[in-house]
Amino acid sequence: MAVTIKDVAKLANVAPSTVSRVIANNSRISESTKQKVREAMKQLGYHPNFIARSLASQSTQVLGLVLPGSADTFFQNPFFPTVLRGLSEGAHEKQYALQMTTGQSEEEIYDGIIQMVQGGRVDGIILLYSKVEDKVMMYLKERDFPFVVIGKPFKYADEITHVDNDNFRATKEVTDHLLNAGHDRIGFVGGDLNLVVTVERLLGYEKSLRKAGIPLRDDYIVHEEFLREGGQEAVKELMTLENPPTALVVADDLMALGVLNTLNEMDIRVPEDISIISFNNVLLAEMSRPPLTSVDINIFDLGYQAARNLIQKIEDPREPVKRITIPHKIVERSSCTDVKFGL
Amino acid sequence: MAVTIKDVAKLANVAPSTVSRVIANNSRISESTKQKVREAMKQLGYHPNFIARSLASQSTQVLGLVLPGSADTFFQNPFFPTVLRGLSEGAHEKQYALQMTTGQSEEEIYDGIIQMVQGGRVDGIILLYSKVEDKVMMYLKERDFPFVVIGKPFKYADEITHVDNDNFRATKEVTDHLLNAGHDRIGFVGGDLNLVVTVERLLGYEKSLRKAGIPLRDDYIVHEEFLREGGQEAVKELMTLENPPTALVVADDLMALGVLNTLNEMDIRVPEDISIISFNNVLLAEMSRPPLTSVDINIFDLGYQAARNLIQKIEDPREPVKRITIPHKIVERSSCTDVKFGL
DNA sequence: TTGTATGCGTTATCAC
DNA sequence: GTGATAACGCATACAA
Numbered sequence: 001m002a003v004t005i006k007d008v009a010k011l012a013n014v015a016p017s018t019v020s021r022v023i024a025n026n027s028r029i030s031e032s033t034k035q036k037v038r039e040a041m042k043q044l045g046y047h048p049n050f051i052a053r054s055l056a057s058q059s060t061q062v063l064g065l066v067l068p069g070s071a072d073t074f075f076q077n078p079f080f081p082t083v084l085r086g087l088s089e090g091a092h093e094k095q096y097a098l099q100m101t102t103g104q105s106e107e108e109i110y111d112g113i114i115q116m117v118q119g120g121r122v123d124g125i126i127l128l129y130s131k132v133e134d135k136v137m138m139y140l141k142e143r144d145f146p147f148v149v150i151g152k153p154f155k156y157a158d159e160i161t162h163v164d165n166d167n168f169r170a171t172k173e174v175t176d177h178l179l180n181a182g183h184d185r186i187g188f189v190g191g192d193l194n195l196v197v198t199v200e201r202l203l204g205y206e207k208s209l210r211k212a213g214i215p216l217r218d219d220y221i222v223h224e225e226f227l228r229e230g231g232q233e234a235v236k237e238l239m240t241l242e243n244p245p246t247a248l249v250v251a252d253d254l255m256a257l258g259v260l261n262t263l264n265e266m267d268i269r270v271p272e273d274i275s276i277i278s279f280n281n282v283l284l285a286e287m288s289r290p291p292l293t294s295v296d297i298n299i300f301d302l303g304y305q306a307a308r309n310l311i312q313k314i315e316d317p318r319e320p321v322k323r324i325t326i327p328h329k330i331v332e333r334s335s336c337t338d339v340k341f342g343l
Numbered sequence: 344m345a346v347t348i349k350d351v352a353k354l355a356n357v358a359p360s361t362v363s364r365v366i367a368n369n370s371r372i373s374e375s376t377k378q379k380v381r382e383a384m385k386q387l388g389y390h391p392n393f394i395a396r397s398l399a400s401q402s403t404q405v406l407g408l409v410l411p412g413s414a415d416t417f418f419q420n421p422f423f424p425t426v427l428r429g430l431s432e433g434a435h436e437k438q439y440a441l442q443m444t445t446g447q448s449e450e451e452i453y454d455g456i457i458q459m460v461q462g463g464r465v466d467g468i469i470l471l472y473s474k475v476e477d478k479v480m481m482y483l484k485e486r487d488f489p490f491v492v493i494g495k496p497f498k499y500a501d502e503i504t505h506v507d508n509d510n511f512r513a514t515k516e517v518t519d520h521l522l523n524a525g526h527d528r529i530g531f532v533g534g535d536l537n538l539v540v541t542v543e544r545l546l547g548y549e550k551s552l553r554k555a556g557i558p559l560r561d562d563y564i565v566h567e568e569f570l571r572e573g574g575q576e577a578v579k580e581l582m583t584l585e586n587p588p589t590a591l592v593v594a595d596d597l598m599a600l601g602v603l604n605t606l607n608e609m610d611i612r613v614p615e616d617i618s619i620i621s622f623n624n625v626l627l628a629e630m631s632r633p634p635l636t637s638v639d640i641n642i643f644d645l646g647y648q649a650a651r652n653l654i655q656k657i658e659d660p661r662e663p664v665k666r667i668t669i670p671h672k673i674v675e676r677s678s679c680t681d682v683k684f685g686l
Numbered sequence: 687t688t689g690t691a692t693g694c695g696t697t698a699t700c701a702c
Numbered sequence: 703g704t705g706a707t708a709a710c711g712c713a714t715a716c717a718a
Contacts, residue, residue, distance in 0.1 A: 002461065014704075015705045016695090016696085017697080020695095020696065021703095021704085024697085028703055029704080047457065047458065048462060049696070050696095051464070052694070052697090052710090053695075053697075054710095055695080055696070055712090056709080056710055057697060057698090058697095062442070071428070075425065075428045076421070076626055081418035081423055085414065088414075088443065092445055092446060092447075098444075099405070099440055099442045099443075100440070101435070101440055102431045102432070104435075114390065115390065115393070116440075118345065119394075120394045120395075121440070264632060284627075287600050289604065289607060345711095347710095347711055347712085348711065349711080358688065359712080360688075360689065360713080360714075361688060361689075362712095363711095363712060364687095364714095366712090371688085373687060373688090391712080392710085392711050392712070394710085395711030395713090396712055397694095398693095398710085399712045399713040400694085400712080401694070463695090
């Protein structure tokens, strides 16, 4: 087997417990023995066994990641890698590792979480999504297990620590932005209505229009998976209305890319014929034609803060419930323009 | 504390070891006691403690993931989520979890690996890249720790289990394809030369040309990070040569998207003025304008097979070293065309 | 078929 | 300051 704390103890002529204290850098150990023990560790190439340590200390230094059930599509979205990078950095800073489970069905995923939690595999959990009805969230909440949500919990938002943008306000600002540019026929292309983020964005859009005294039109609102398939149809319908919109608020850059392609096929020019503004500001937004005006929601920070706050909560259970709001910012590119001619 | 094997034993009126055997579904336990024990487990809401189990059985059911040092850019590439999905599915099928470590520097990453391995956190490791000189790989090889490489190891390729495409052949085919379409001025836009995949692809490209009797031109070969920044410059230089290429082999869809944008700015039309063929066939290839002809390398399978083969090796150490080659396929879209006019 | 006893490699609670 | 020793929760060799 590998070299253990006992081997080190023997070589250094001390008790195993002393070695353990040296590892923890306990202050009541004399510098001289610390040196002696460390020397022995180096000599033997000792590395502490995390599993044993976890068992004894009842903590694993691992954070569990829960991906949405539709992981296949979630993985496709550039949102994922970026938030993961943020999580990864936040975790790494505090010496935590990240662990993921996945499953084909909601049920499998749920079981995976239970195993993670009850099996003691992780010290805390990060939910990478927020659904309208979520079993997992309720389970964790009831068990009082440390977790944070990226996004806004549908229920009990003030009882659950979460990291989110102010999506309502962001979408309102974006819609105002279009309004100010002279648009008054503004459509909304959103994603899955089971996701809280979609709902929030839709509400912000509606709020803006309502405030401007513009009546909401159901046929201006479309919801699709971000993948191209369905999007095509929806956009075509939207644009063949009698009075099609002159501007579109699109919930996601990837969706916007699909919209862009459909419009291109229909020979509708962006931004001359229609303005588009989307969300997330991923690399794609920069690389599309035309480059997309997009709301930068600081995806990296969403992950980074989620990790940090979870770790705080793990290390001090008295840490209060928090809502961390990550700022957003509209990044202007070339997919939006003022209305130049009366319509 | 949580409910343990002892509590279950007590309730079911058996010894703890019997409960343990029921969990393992040991065949020498009578059906009746199995039922009895399972009933008790259900009643108490028992879940086995993975940490304790890991310590006792010296196995964690966790696979470690090692990302390339430049994780920031790696994360951006759609390759990553897809391979992760494959890994995730392969692991999940056999009830393994995935764990990642990251670090800012090569040194930090290396330390992370050591901790994973020596700390007993994982049963095996998957290297998500293959660099020309790699400390981590050498470390794992020397220690004889179970691991697989996604990509082709630069050294000892026949002593290290790895999952890869035949990138040499694929690039040769692709170049042949352009040759057959009448192109004879074909450029190559590749990525980081420290990555084995880049080298392999470059060699395939050269082989094809050499075989066709076309002299290699240094000024037709360009290497850039896939991110747009540098790519712009390189492509501009390439296209302002006296006799610019009429076709480009691009190492990656994301790079190709950058190339497409640069060409668009220069008013060079694809495929009318220049043909482009790239690799990976990620979602982007489909959504770009024009849609890219791209080599589908079955990224998902790379991950899936890597996970499966690693698990095999973990569960049976006598498993021989293997080289798994994942097939590729050219997916024709609209970025390539025959040379119609003499040049 | 089932029970007993020991070990997995640490941490932590006592003593001294 | 340092050393025994008992957990931590489970698996398994050995008995019965």
